[in-house]
Amino acid sequence: MKTWLAPSLSALLAISAAWAHAQAPQGAVAGSATVHTEASAQGVIAGAQLLLPANATGASPYLGPLKDAPATARAKVPVVVFLHGSSGLGLKAIAQWQQWLGSLGIASLAPDSFALAERMTYQSPVGKDVYEKIHALRSSEIMLALEALRRLPWADTRRLVLAGTSEGAVAVARHGGNEFIGRIIFSWSCEDNYFVERAQTAIRPAQPLLNVISAADPFFSPANAWLGNPAARGHCAQAFEDHPDASVVLLPGAPHTVLNLRAARQPVQAFLLDLFR
Numbered sequence: 001m002k003t004w005l006a007p008s009l010s011a012l013l014a015i016s017a018a019w020a021h022a023q024a025p026q027g028a029v030a031g032s033a034t035v036h037t038e039a040s041a042q043g044v045i046a047g048a049q050l051l052l053p054a055n056a057t058g059a060s061p062y063l064g065p066l067k068d069a070p071a072t073a074r075a076k077v078p079v080v081v082f083l084h085g086s087s088g089l090g091l092k093a094i095a096q097w098q099q100w101l102g103s104l105g106i107a108s109l110a111p112d113s114f115a116l117a118e119r120m121t122y123q124s125p126v127g128k129d130v131y132e133k134i135h136a137l138r139s140s141e142i143m144l145a146l147e148a149l150r151r152l153p154w155a156d157t158r159r160l161v162l163a164g165t166s167e168g169a170v171a172v173a174r175h176g177g178n179e180f181i182g183r184i185i186f187s188w189s190c191e192d193n194y195f196v197e198r199a200q201t202a203i204r205p206a207q208p209l210l211n212v213i214s215a216a217d218p219f220f221s222p223a224n225a226w227l228g229n230p231a232a233r234g235h236c237a238q239a240f241e242d243h244p245d246a247s248v249v250l251l252p253g254a255p256h257t258v259l260n261l262r263a264a265r266q267p268v269q270a271f272l273l274d275l276f277r
Contacts, residue, residue, distance in 0.1 A: 024226035027126040033118040034133040036140055043115030044141055045148045049089050051098035051108045053077060056154040061102045063095060066109065066148070073154030078276040080161045081145045081180075082110040083138055083168025085187070085257075086121065089114070097259040106272060107154065111141045113168075124219065125226055128197050135196065138164075138171035146179055159276050164188075165259065166219070170195070173236070176202035182275045183209040184268060187256055189220040190236035194228035201239045208245040210271045211236035212264050214254035247271070 036044065050069050052062040058074030080101060084094055089112055098108045113119065116137070122130055142162065149155040162180040164172040169188035183203055190201045190211070203209055213235050216223040221234030240246035249267050251258055258264045 024125050028123040029120065029126050029130055030122075031118045031120040033116050034120050034137050036116055036137065036144075040116040041144055044111045044113065044144050047112040047115050048145070048148075049095065049098065049110040049112070051095075051102045052154060053102040053105050053107060055105050056107055061099070063099060063102075073152075075154070076156040077105060077107045077154055078159035078161070078272075079149060079155050079157075080106060080108040080163050080184075080272070081142070081149070082108050083141065083162075083164030083171055084110055084113065085164075085166035085168055086134075088112070091257070093257050093259050100260070100265065101272075104269065104273065106276065109145055109149065111145050113138060113141060125194050128194070131195050132197055134167065135170050135174070138168055139174060142171060142175055142177075161272065161275060166256065173199070173201045173203060173239075176204070178204065178207075181208070182271065183207065184271065185209065185211045185213075185236060186258060186264075187213050187217060187220070188236070189213065189217070189232065189234050190239035191220070191232050191234075192229050193220060193232055194226060195220070199239065201236075203240075203243070205243045206245070207243075208271070208275060209240065209243065209247075210267060211240070211246070211248045212258055212267065213248075213250060214256060214258060215250040215252045216254075218256050 046067040048066045050066045054061050055075055056073050056077045057070055062069055089110060101108045149157055160180045161182045162172050163184035165186035169185045172183055173185055173190050190199050192199050217234060222232055235248050235250055237248045251263050254261060
């Protein structure tokens with residue numbers, strides 16, 4: 001496994017010391033639904049945010065709900081299935097990232113987890129039981145996306161990558177199937193902490209994967225005073241130490257959402273183009 005470690009990580013010690021006695025903020029939970037219904041399972045995919053590149057449409061790129069996408073395709077293209085974080089598809093960074101992927105000739109499909117009415121949401125920190133119900137919900141959306149892609153004329157199902165950020169990245173790390181030729185884990189550390197009962201990372205050792213995260217992620221690094229794991233490193237290196245084709249990229253001074261940072265895009269582009277060539 002390759003680890004790209006930022007030289008400024010010593011700054012974490014100062015941050016941790018300053019926050020050592022900080023108290024966890026007051027969390028909150030809203031909504032109660034944590035299992036997709038037949039209707040919401042359809043909505044997850046119908047309302048999924050799709051970017052079809054120009055080489056698939058034969059004209060301009062398409063960005064919008066899957067239900068409104070062109071019915072025909074000029075060519076099959078590789079696809080990144082992307083699981084959004086707790087803020088949903090309303091995060092503008094997701095569409096920007098998908099458009100960037102499209103410029104590389106790569107389609108992307110981002111299922112809409114909030115198609116579920118009264119879906120449970122949270123403001124961290126809350127109980128691990130709450131998080132685990134959401135993680136199970138997100139994991140179920142992977143299979144919904146795969147089932148849809150098998151029916152779509154533009155999807156090259158031999159070239160699929162599973163990616164996700166934060167809440168969505170937990171499901172990416174826990175998925176044990178072999179349907180994808182690679183994984184990208186944004187802003188999740190693959191460690192035991194307040195966000196999970198156990199990390200339960202399940203990616204096969206032979207599968208290529210990339211972990212991109214801030215070196216001082218506000219939620220999952222030691223910079224978080226209520227992380228709940230004094231031995232945490234704040235990244236996935238330990239989880240993948242026996243994986244020969246894994247890379248960890250730490251971004252010094254980066255925020256929680258790293259999708260569109262140049263320092264994040266560069267390794268992602270190299271990773272995807274190598275897999276899809």
